[in-house]
Amino acid sequence: MAQASAVTKASVSGGQNLTRVLGQFAPLIFLFVLVVIFAIATEGRFLNPLNVFNVLRQVSIVGLMAIGMTFVILTGGIDLSVGSILAVAGMVAAIVVKGTNQNTLSLDTSEVQGFGVGTALLAAILVGILVGFLHGTVITRLGIPAFVVTLGGLTIWRGVTLILSNGGPISGFNPDYRYWGQGLIELPWLTEMVQARVPIGVPIPVIIFLLFAVLAHIMLRYTRYGRHIYAVGGNKEAARLSGLNVQRLTLSVYIIMGFFAGLAGFVLSARLNSSEAVAGIGSELDVIAAVVIGGTSLFGGEGNVLGTVIGALLIGVLINGLVMLNVSSYIQQIIIGVIIILAVAFDRYIKSRRR
């Protein structure tokens, strides 16, 4: 019968299977090639565990925000304000933990009494969530494009940060606070193996980053919420007619974005031992680049968090490798731009072969 002959015809040829597998890992292949190139060009210095963890630590700030951005872009939205959210959240965390917005490096710390580190972390995250909620509400209730709303947010929250901080940085935190950005889970065997003079280990920001990456992946891949996000990005009208609350789902991704930007702001402040009013300026570009390099479509409905993690790593590796090779920072920028375009082109090519 018709059924049976359709089945016998359904033979999958090996070549097509290969491109299908490749398609899923296009950004990963790209990353791998880069690592190999840098490893050879630096005669192995690039792969030194100290350097590897250094790259990872740098990546985790952009990476955390890129996880949130993946949710936003999957729905077909965008958030240009992440750098400013990061700054305002980091600033609030600093003020909460110090109990003042004066730069207390010069102050006797016993004069003012701040709150605990947990409270500071919570405050940073709450600020992020609140900002995301505001953006999402304006976008969904007033129907103003996300691009415009978050472009406005970009300058608004930067301004708020400057007011909060009187323009200057707030620096010099207690060790508990700094631990969140500078701490390590030590790996003594590794330290011994490479006979390093300082203890080597997995930086705390990296652990936070990977933890949330896994969590976000599970959310997007295995839950109803995740299915709904893809549906909203794929076809808003069809999503609505399938009974999804498109407005609420759209709002939710800006809140998630705010959460991640707030968390990243706290971690960055801890790592630098300073909350700067200029923190994260321009970082929205790195964040969006990481998501797009990772294969997520700016039109929405296509992509995943694993790709984003790889995209963030790719940018981090690139910057670090070029610095190690003493490439001038002007040329670095050109190379990074070219690689971003190449990576996305490669991804698109492989995907089109898969169709």
Place this chain on the structure above:
Amino acid sequence: MTQPLLQMTHIVKQFPGVRAVDDVAFTVMPGEVHGLLGENGAGKSTLLKILSGAHQPDAGSIRLNGTEIQLSNPFEAQRKGIVTIYQEFNLVPQLTIAENVFIGREPTSGVLLKWGEMARQTRDLTDRLGISLDPMTQVRDLSVAEQQMVEIARALSMQSKLIIMDEPTSALSDKEVDLLFNIIRELKKQGLGIIFVTHRLEEVMEICDRITVLRDGHNAGEADVKDIGIPDIIRMMVGRAVDDLYAGQHKQHTRQAALSVHGITRRGNAQDAAAIVLNDISFEVYKGEILGLAGLVGAGRTEIARAIFGADPYDSGEVRVEGQSVRIKSPEDAIRHGIGLVPEDRKQQALFLALAIRQNMSIAALGKLLQWGTFVRESQESKLIDEYRQMLNVRMTSPEQLVSNLSGGNQQKVVIARWLALQPRVLIVDEPTRGIDVGAKAEVHALLHQMADQGIAVIMISSELPEILGMSDRIITIREGKLTGEILRADATEEKLMQMMTLARALVS
């Protein structure tokens, strides 16, 4: 014997997991309307995409007027005189008819457009087609049918020899179909070849000279239309005889109203805020009943469905589900009250084209597949998908296949499955068999009967009167936003229905 206009031989096209076209031969003579027929997924669109340069064949040769040609892209095919009228039109809505006809080939003097020249030539073309449209009208103000005419005018302006029409009638009203057929006859007289794809076999009998039938990517027969009848075509398409399309039956329905609508009124549409879209609509549907909703295209059938389903707001009126007054403000509310809607436009309103069959089929019913209220149980989901794949005979390779790679009819089946999976109390189906082949049509009809048997109230909107007459227990008609009559199936005929759809209530009763 005259030389064939088009001769395709040994054409092969392999997609991942399926050989869509397998050693197919296809010949069109000049001045011939050639029907290309077959079940959903038989390979019709794929063959035509090869002919229009959108797909590259893996093997085979194409000859146009005896010379072998290569078509590496749609532009090249156009230049050689092969033009496709796409289902989704390629017109620029903000531009005028004249600009659209000449887009990319505008007559100019220096850098300036020769507007007068363009308008004159466009008018010549529309005259040739026997239609009257002002060349300076913006395309966005045209109906679907008129847009199609513009596409045809553009095809003519390119000196085409062969015009491909893939399911051109599926979105047209009966009157518009007649108009299109007149145009096709006109083109035929001028010696063009026309390839015509449809699932409405009456249309084949009316307009086609010859047919080629595909089955599972192979040639399954070729014939002169004058030598055969519809049952022969069906046998060629399906490989067996299909019994009466509307043979199924369901039990006598109950007298319990599943859904009742009282005085629904909606004012205002995009063009005219004062227009009355729905005027005091009241009716009920019983559990286990199939209620036909008939009317001309644009009469307000879809608007009724969307109002009940919460897709559009309405100004006044009340909806009751099983006697309980409910306030439905969104599709989400409607689904919570057990109402489902299969919308009329599957691409715009139903499908997630970038996603796989899995995500498309289960999206509305996910609530039933959850573990701990959040996680989708994929194994259970796969079972569900498999169940509906078999029930609706969906031609697919795996649940992970992208829905955009399915043939049009199989996409429609995926949409229907989405709503069946929800097991609603009331299911509204808007043109449920649009683009579906005869075999599948009978299957969908049988399924609707089955649902009625399970006590579901079904409201069916259809532009095909035989379908309305064949399926419904009771039929209500609507004209210009107002109900104009109600009739039991036993009393209904096509003539009576036509009258109710076109005349005001006073004249009918």
